Amino acid sequence: MRHLLKLSDLSPEELLSLLNFAKGIRRRPADYSSACAGKVLASLFFEPSTRTRLSFESAMLRMGGNVVGFADVSSSSAQKGESPEDTCRMVSIYSDIVAVRHPVAHTPEKMAAVSRIPVINAGDGANEHPTQTLADMFAIHDRFGAFGGLTVGICGDLKYGRTVHSLIAALAPFASTRFILISPPELAVPGEYLDGLDGRRLIFSPDLEKNLPELDVLYMTRIQKERFQDYAEYHRLSGRYILNKEKMRRAKKNMIVLHPLPRVDEISPDMDDDSRAWYFKQAEGAFFCRMALIMRLLGLEREI
């Protein structure tokens, strides 16, 4: 039995094979409409996340499976002081696979340690959100067919954004790919996430517009108001990192813009129709990645 607790649980070969499996499902979804018949996903969201939760649940339903769970800790026994480990043992009784979102880092690992069924980390605090990174990698692979030779801009809150840290780690093995890390100095990537990365592959810049023409991928993230004590400072900074139709004129014709979503206003809706606005395709890819992952962890994958 296997879990997916962090993206590095997958070897690069396994990652690639999973992305290809996801593409296969996207190509012929009808072939998978009963693939998980009789199986139950326990969807345990100790903190709310509509997007991720609905994506997992729909993935299971679309494959003929069923779902039980909770969307919020207020509806869960955790209120009575039950440990996540015990919650996991309980749901192991009536389900076949668990997807868990928890505000405390490493909780999914603790649950996996006592679980009789596969556990998928659907986001654990500041730590990891591996199926998001899977979706990010899917989007890049879908568009470029490879991970090497790209210039990847990452913009916004690079200090706290866990998806940013995971994406850098996932792309690091592809030596010909460079990163342009665009943020105010206060929100720069902490050094620990760049350990072992050749400095020649890294550019740090506070400037989105200047770097835009170079990028093959622009990964946008939200700057969270609550990170700032000074509201005027927040406003000044966040304004500089708003991507819109006007700015996109400077970008390459075949680049793509990604975003883990939900966005607030860092990407203007006026560019949603641009073919390079790839964030909704990215979310669609996430859905197929989750289908592929569920099937693989349940041991239901077959040659296609």
Added chain:
Amino acid sequence: MRHLLKLSDLSPEELLSLLNFAKGIRRRPADYSSACAGKVLASLFFEPSTRTRLSFESAMLRMGGNVVGFADVSSSSAQKGESPEDTCRMVSIYSDIVAVRHPVAHTPEKMAAVSRIPVINAGDGANEHPTQTLADMFAIHDRFGAFGGLTVGICGDLKYGRTVHSLIAALAPFASTRFILISPPELAVPGEYLDGLDGRRLIFSPDLEKNLPELDVLYMTRIQKERFQDYAEYHRLSGRYILNKEKMRRAKKNMIVLHPLPRVDEISPDMDDDSRAWYFKQAEGAFFCRMALIMRLLGLEREI
């Protein structure tokens, strides 16, 4: 692709055909038990409404479909500032049809504008709740076989009740039907909802008991405490509009009492056994109307 955002999206012919389709489903529900197999309803309740939500969700499940969604904004990404439009785009990825309840008027319209799948308005603030009105019309048609020639009393809070305004609009085209609008002057129907209605079809009265003997239909609504600054005034008024077994002696033998539910105490449970107490039948009709609507919007309707 079509949406149902307001009842007037349906022509009178379409409305009638939909009501007849709903009757057909009620007659032979087993014929529809797989009608939506493989389809997913996204049930997006940005504010809670058990009754409407469960009715939609059960309608889908009874036709072999599946449901994802949320029951409350606290479990949704809206907390993170996501626009309803983006939420709709997201769920378009993994579902086939949306039912949305939102506290802000016209939000379903905005969602429909960006949606790739049909959107049903399940209530938007003070604006519309078209499937409730569909159910109201179903109940009347079910009982009388027509909409003309009736005396329809509407009682309670006629100022703020969106179902009241929609019902008046829906019945207005049937020129031989008259309205007796029973409310305290403070809670009278605003003039804008009576525009174009021949004054000879309208009677305004503060008195329920006096008008009861005339009515073919009595549509009761709840007077909400929070509308009043003066609690004694609320108490005096709401007491006058409580319908009970005793008062029902004055009503016609073949009239019906409707209520959009939930009721608080404006209809006494002592009259629930009266054959004219039609409000639970009305709720049952709502369920079949929603089945019919889902099938029609999904393009799954067939001759019966």
Added chain:
Amino acid sequence: MRHLLKLSDLSPEELLSLLNFAKGIRRRPADYSSACAGKVLASLFFEPSTRTRLSFESAMLRMGGNVVGFADVSSSSAQKGESPEDTCRMVSIYSDIVAVRHPVAHTPEKMAAVSRIPVINAGDGANEHPTQTLADMFAIHDRFGAFGGLTVGICGDLKYGRTVHSLIAALAPFASTRFILISPPELAVPGEYLDGLDGRRLIFSPDLEKNLPELDVLYMTRIQKERFQDYAEYHRLSGRYILNKEKMRRAKKNMIVLHPLPRVDEISPDMDDDSRAWYFKQAEGAFFCRMALIMRLLGLEREI
């Protein structure tokens, strides 16, 4: 049509036959995977309880049925003042069976009085939680094949614990079974729950360790902090009733430890691997009991 509102709704023969039916389902679960196809369970949790709710919902899903409902009163029409009776009438329209958890004692009875479909009490305040007791009896029967001739220790909060009171009532008819009631005097079983029980079958003791060697069954419960005004007193008492690996050395080799769960710290995880730690098996049994109960109340039970 039948309900399950309290355990004594079942005669001893019916109870035994239900437990045997549950064992049959456990033996061949695949035979029941479509047993409830086309049926809908309304899962109405007016207060949260993950464990019970997920167990009921999974039971229905595993038998091919579907589920609608709410996990919390904040998502329900009860906020608008709807009575539980009206909620029950509403859901009778679109479902086939109801499981209800409510903070107010006897609410499920009131709902059953107006219901057109079977109602299962999933816990009503301080009153009853019959499917928990069913699970407790299942565990004992599963291990010992009978209810007589046992020494049953019950430890912790015996004053407020409804599962304790129900278990005593359920075992009382088996005259050869004795009870050792282990609690601080402040939390002793109220006399009314011992009415009619031969005093020779009852031992009262504040001491867990001393009595442990005698027990065939030890039923542990949580001592709730909120019962105490004096925190030091709570801490002193609750510490005395923590069961762990060390203490278990004094227990019989073939006894079992039960707990209604969730536990907080009254059972140390260091004994989870002990074969006498039966609480998770107990929870698994609860799941099969709920499947059996749903089928029986729906009239779908067949010879196996």
